[in-house]
Amino acid sequence: MDAGLRGGWTMRYVTAVVVIAAVGALAWLVWVVLGPGPMDFAGGRRIALAGALGSGSGAASSTGVPAELVSASLVERGRYLARAADCASCHTKPDGQPFAGGRAFVLPFGTLYSTNITPEAETGIGAYTDADFLRAVHQGIARDGTRLYPAMPFASYTYLTDADALAIKAYLFSLPPVQSARTTDSLRFPFNQRWLMSIWSALFNPDRRFQANGSRSAEWNRGAYLAEALGHCGECHTPRNLFQALDNRRKFSGARQAGWRSYNLTPDPQGGVGAWSREELTRFIARGHASGHGSAGGPMGEAVDTSLQHLTPADIQALVTYISSVPAVATPDLPAPRRTPAPAAHAQGLSVAVDPRGKEIFEGACVGCHGWTGADPAAGFAALTGSRAVNDPTATNIVQMVLDGSSSHGEPNFMPAFGHAYTDLEIAAVANYVTARFGSQPSRITADRVAELRGQSAR
Numbered sequence: 001m002d003a004g005l006r007g008g009w010t011m012r013y014v015t016a017v018v019v020i021a022a023v024g025a026l027a028w029l030v031w032v033v034l035g036p037g038p039m040d041f042a043g044g045r046r047i048a049l050a051g052a053l054g055s056g057s058g059a060a061s062s063t064g065v066p067a068e069l070v071s072a073s074l075v076e077r078g079r080y081l082a083r084a085a086d087c088a089s090c091h092t093k094p095d096g097q098p099f100a101g102g103r104a105f106v107l108p109f110g111t112l113y114s115t116n117i118t119p120e121a122e123t124g125i126g127a128y129t130d131a132d133f134l135r136a137v138h139q140g141i142a143r144d145g146t147r148l149y150p151a152m153p154f155a156s157y158t159y160l161t162d163a164d165a166l167a168i169k170a171y172l173f174s175l176p177p178v179q180s181a182r183t184t185d186s187l188r189f190p191f192n193q194r195w196l197m198s199i200w201s202a203l204f205n206p207d208r209r210f211q212a213n214g215s216r217s218a219e220w221n222r223g224a225y226l227a228e229a230l231g232h233c234g235e236c237h238t239p240r241n242l243f244q245a246l247d248n249r250r251k252f253s254g255a256r257q258a259g260w261r262s263y264n265l266t267p268d269p270q271g272g273v274g275a276w277s278r279e280e281l282t283r284f285i286a287r288g289h290a291s292g293h294g295s296a297g298g299p300m301g302e303a304v305d306t307s308l309q310h311l312t313p314a315d316i317q318a319l320v321t322y323i324s325s326v327p328a329v330a331t332p333d334l335p336a337p338r339r340t341p342a343p344a345a346h347a348q349g350l351s352v353a354v355d356p357r358g359k360e361i362f363e364g365a366c367v368g369c370h371g372w373t374g375a376d377p378a379a380g381f382a383a384l385t386g387s388r389a390v391n392d393p394t395a396t397n398i399v400q401m402v403l404d405g406s407s408s409h410g411e412p413n414f415m416p417a418f419g420h421a422y423t424d425l426e427i428a429a430v431a432n433y434v435t436a437r438f439g440s441q442p443s444r445i446t447a448d449r450v451a452e453l454r455g456q457s458a459r
Contacts, residue, residue: 035241036248037206038156038228041327044215049161062212062221063161063229066312078171081164084230084315085157086307087172089299090114099172100124100180105151106258106456110187112151120177133169134162139207140197147197150244155201159210159229204245216325223322226315231307233323236262236299253329259456260298261396263388264331265323271331278320286316291380292339294387297397297406297415337391338440341373349437358433361426365418366434374438381414384438395431395443399453402427424450 049061064070065077072080082088091114093102101116119126125133125143132143140154141147148154157165190196201207210229212221227233238246239255252265253272264272273281280290288296288304296304308316342349346363349372362370374384384390389397405417422430424447431450436442 035245038234038238038246038248038251039213039224040248041251042213042216042220042224042325044213046211047214049210049212062218062225063164063210065167066315068312074167074170075174076171078167078169078174080310081230082168082171083307083310084226085160085168086231086303087117087168088306089302090152091117097178097180099175100178102180102183104183107151107187109191110185112149112185112187113183114151115182116178116180117172118175118178118180119173120179123179123181124177125172126177128169130166130169134165137165137168140201140205147194147201149194149197150200150204153232153235155205155245156228156232156235158205158207159225161209164230200243200245204243217321219318219321220325222315223318223320226311226319227322231303231319233265237265250329252323252326254331254334256396257299259396259453260300260400261389261392261394262300263392264329264334266326266329267324268328268330270336271334272328273323274328275336278324281323282316282320285319286311286313289381291383292386293337294383294389295381295406297389297401298404301406333393334388335391335393335440337386337388338438339386341375341385342437344373346372350433352436352442354432354436354442355429357426358429358431361422361430362433362437365421366430369415384434387438390435391439391441393435393439393441393443395435395445396453398431398434398443399427399445399450402430403450403454419454423447424454 049063065072065080069077069080088098090103090105091099091101093100093104093114096102097118099116099118101114103114105112105114116124118124121127128136128143135141136143136148136152137154137160138158140150140152160168185192210225213224216224234246234248234252236257237252237255238248239250239253241247253268254264255262266272267274269275276284276290276293280293284290284293284296285304285308287309288301295301311319346359346367369382370384374390389401392398401415402422403417403419406415418427428445428447428450431445432443
């Protein structure tokens with residue numbers, strides 16, 4: 001074969017490879033962009049909201065406020081909806097004025113700071129018209145045309161009805177105005193190019209309001225609205241694709257947020273909540289604790305304190321109904337939690353060698369509440385037995401609990417922060433001791449990883 005002929009075959013081969021690769025890349029992109037919506041797993045037919053009304057006198061629809069607040073003022077309805085949407089958590093920095101913004105969100109590509117959403121005209125949203133507010137909430141576009149990053153979960157809030165969004169606005173405008181200049185974001189290129197969010201939104205924000213599923217119950221539809229539009233549960237519990245949009249093919253199977261691990265909410269019996277009873281799941285959502293399963297910490301603990309514990313019992317039940325209907329997704333790196341307490345004798349209970357400093361720290365700072373068995377002599381909220389965090393071999397949330405502590409969930413006992421008291425090496429040692437003594441699989445977390453997690457905290 002002469003050189004010219006060989007060259008021709010080589011060129012055709014290279015061209016074919018390039019075309020196949022381009023077609024494959026395009027097919028992958030289409031597959032990602034055309035992924036399922038958050039409620040598509042349920043199938044069924046979409047119906048007008050009027051057809052999704054509950055039964056009985058004064059019953060509320062799947063959207064809006066619960067039946068108890070149907071006759072309340074616009075501001076009171078907005079207050080309930082703002083709590084259900086958990087606006088306060090993101091828009092209030094530690095020790096800052098409520099809703100005045102400034103909270104840091106440490107991301108892999110830089111740090112974002114939340115905005116002031118009090119009715120102050122210059123630095124807040126006091127100059128926002130109804131149309132401005134709806135555009136920000138549904139489309140992620142500020143009054144001045146600035147594109148918002150999806151840290152503001154507008155791709156979930158887009159499902160809010162106009163009436164509910166404007167009720168939230170009425171509540172926010174009833175608050176005292178707070179002047180609070182915005183802290184400048186620090187994002188690396190190209191993530192600091194906000195105009196790119198217009199492309200992101202075109203691909204991943206459906207910009208449509210909630211539609212009820214006519215094949216599901218009124219309670220299920222109410223739970224769907226609470227979980228997807230208001231509570232935006234998927235923003236923390238659903239993994240993200242390469243473009244940082246929610247991957248609903250793995251819906252509620254767990255993700256990582258602000259240095260914490262948000263665990264699997266699907267009915268998978270090992271890594272998820274499939275082994276939980278309905279009563280246990282109800283109590284965890286409403287109170288941040290379920291016996292034999294542990295307590296909520298970090299962002300989930302905040303969600304309980306500022307949002308979930310304020311919902312009506314009927315709304316909590318609706319959430320449980322909806323979450324329980326999501327298809328199970330396995331989390332291979334999470335073993336089934338150990339359900340048996342550790343031995344009462346402190347000299348027993350370890351099957352692997354760990355840094356002895358871990359035991360020393362646990363004995364000095366932890367055993368008073370958690371006990372040597374993990375069966376919490378002090379309070380139910382201190383239980384370690386069965387806790388998902390203790391049974392996570394990455395020890396991510398154990399480290400964060402030691403660093404930052406946890407909120408009280410309205411209980412008299414809570415976990416204090418020890419981040420200032422111990423070095424990264426010491427925190428790694430106690431985390432590895434805790435998982436080895438009380439968990440089903442010991443962790444091997446290092447001081448370097450603890451330092452990384454310390455830097456990811458939003459506090």
